[in-house]
Amino acid sequence: MNQADLEKKFFTDAVDYAKAHGRQFGVGAESEMREAAKRGAQDVFAKPAAERDKLIQQGEEAFKRMVDAMVSSANAKTEQFELRGDQLGENTFNSALGKLCPLWPFCS
Numbered sequence: 001m002n003q004a005d006l007e008k009k010f011f012t013d014a015v016d017y018a019k020a021h022g023r024q025f026g027v028g029a030e031s032e033m034r035e036a037a038k039r040g041a042q043d044v045f046a047k048p049a050a051e052r053d054k055l056i057q058q059g060e061e062a063f064k065r066m067v068d069a070m071v072s073s074a075n076a077k078t079e080q081f082e083l084r085g086d087q088l089g090e091n092t093f094n095s096a097l098g099k100l101c102p103l104w105p106f107c108s
Contacts, residue, residue: 003045006040007040010063011033011037013064014066018067024086026089026090028093036063037105040062040104044056058104062103062106066093066097067088069099070092070093070095073092074092
Protein backbone atom coordinates (compact mmCIF):
# COMPACT_ATOMS: atom_id res chain seq x y z
CA MET A 1 0.00 0.00 0.00
CA ASN A 2 1.34 3.43 -0.88
CA GLN A 3 0.40 6.86 0.46
CA ALA A 4 -2.31 7.50 -2.14
CA ASP A 5 -3.88 4.09 -1.47
CA LEU A 6 -3.94 4.76 2.28
CA GLU A 7 -5.49 8.19 1.77
CA LYS A 8 -8.21 6.61 -0.35
CA LYS A 9 -8.71 3.80 2.19
CA PHE A 10 -9.13 6.19 5.13
CA PHE A 11 -11.69 8.23 3.21
CA THR A 12 -13.68 5.36 1.65
CA ASP A 13 -13.77 3.50 4.96
CA ALA A 14 -15.25 6.63 6.57
CA VAL A 15 -17.83 6.95 3.76
CA ASP A 16 -18.78 3.29 4.14
CA TYR A 17 -19.00 3.61 7.92
CA ALA A 18 -21.28 6.65 7.59
CA LYS A 19 -23.45 4.70 5.11
CA ALA A 20 -23.72 1.89 7.66
CA HIS A 21 -25.31 4.52 9.93
CA GLY A 22 -27.66 5.58 7.14
CA ARG A 23 -25.75 8.80 6.57
CA GLN A 24 -23.61 10.48 3.95
CA PHE A 25 -21.24 13.43 4.02
CA GLY A 26 -22.32 16.82 2.79
CA VAL A 27 -19.91 18.79 0.63
CA GLY A 28 -18.17 20.60 3.50
CA ALA A 29 -17.81 17.55 5.71
CA GLU A 30 -16.61 15.50 2.76
CA SER A 31 -13.89 18.04 2.09
CA GLU A 32 -12.81 17.98 5.75
CA MET A 33 -12.73 14.18 5.78
CA ARG A 34 -10.66 14.10 2.59
CA GLU A 35 -8.19 16.56 4.11
CA ALA A 36 -7.91 14.45 7.26
CA ALA A 37 -7.36 11.32 5.15
CA LYS A 38 -4.63 13.08 3.20
CA ARG A 39 -2.95 14.39 6.36
CA GLY A 40 -3.18 10.99 8.02
CA ALA A 41 -1.65 9.18 5.06
CA GLN A 42 1.17 11.74 4.86
CA ASP A 43 1.87 11.34 8.57
CA VAL A 44 1.93 7.54 8.32
CA PHE A 45 4.36 7.53 5.41
CA ALA A 46 6.61 10.06 7.15
CA LYS A 47 7.32 7.40 9.78
CA PRO A 48 9.59 4.35 9.48
CA ALA A 49 7.92 1.31 7.91
CA ALA A 50 8.04 -0.58 11.22
CA GLU A 51 5.69 1.98 12.82
CA ARG A 52 3.15 2.25 10.02
CA ASP A 53 0.82 -0.66 10.80
CA LYS A 54 0.11 0.70 14.28
CA LEU A 55 -0.53 4.20 12.91
CA ILE A 56 -2.84 2.86 10.20
CA GLN A 57 -4.87 1.04 12.83
CA GLN A 58 -5.05 4.22 14.94
CA GLY A 59 -6.17 6.17 11.87
CA GLU A 60 -8.89 3.67 11.04
CA GLU A 61 -10.24 3.86 14.58
CA ALA A 62 -10.04 7.68 14.55
CA PHE A 63 -12.19 7.91 11.42
CA LYS A 64 -14.79 5.62 13.02
CA ARG A 65 -14.79 7.73 16.18
CA MET A 66 -15.23 10.89 14.12
CA VAL A 67 -18.17 9.46 12.18
CA ASP A 68 -19.75 8.18 15.40
CA ALA A 69 -19.42 11.63 16.97
CA MET A 70 -20.85 13.29 13.86
CA VAL A 71 -23.84 10.94 13.84
CA SER A 72 -24.38 11.57 17.54
CA SER A 73 -24.31 15.33 16.97
CA ALA A 74 -26.73 15.05 14.06
CA ASN A 75 -29.06 12.84 16.08
CA ALA A 76 -29.12 15.36 18.94
CA LYS A 77 -31.36 17.55 16.73
CA THR A 78 -30.55 20.68 18.66
CA GLU A 79 -31.38 24.04 17.14
CA GLN A 80 -27.72 24.38 16.16
CA PHE A 81 -28.01 21.49 13.71
CA GLU A 82 -30.51 21.56 10.92
CA LEU A 83 -30.66 18.08 9.47
CA ARG A 84 -30.74 17.85 5.73
CA GLY A 85 -32.01 14.36 5.20
CA ASP A 86 -29.24 11.88 5.77
CA GLN A 87 -26.33 14.32 5.40
CA LEU A 88 -23.59 14.90 7.90
CA GLY A 89 -22.44 18.45 7.30
CA GLU A 90 -19.87 20.96 8.46
CA ASN A 91 -21.77 21.72 11.67
CA THR A 92 -21.74 18.08 12.74
CA PHE A 93 -18.08 17.78 11.70
CA ASN A 94 -17.13 20.83 13.77
CA SER A 95 -19.17 19.66 16.74
CA ALA A 96 -17.46 16.26 16.65
CA LEU A 97 -14.08 17.92 16.28
CA GLY A 98 -14.72 19.99 19.39
CA LYS A 99 -15.47 16.85 21.37
CA LEU A 100 -12.64 14.69 20.06
CA CYS A 101 -9.58 16.93 19.73
CA PRO A 102 -6.73 16.21 20.02
CA LEU A 103 -7.69 13.21 17.84
CA TRP A 104 -5.14 12.47 15.14
CA PRO A 105 -5.34 13.04 12.14
CA PHE A 106 -8.19 15.53 12.57
CA CYS A 107 -6.55 17.94 15.00
CA SER A 108 -3.22 19.63 14.44
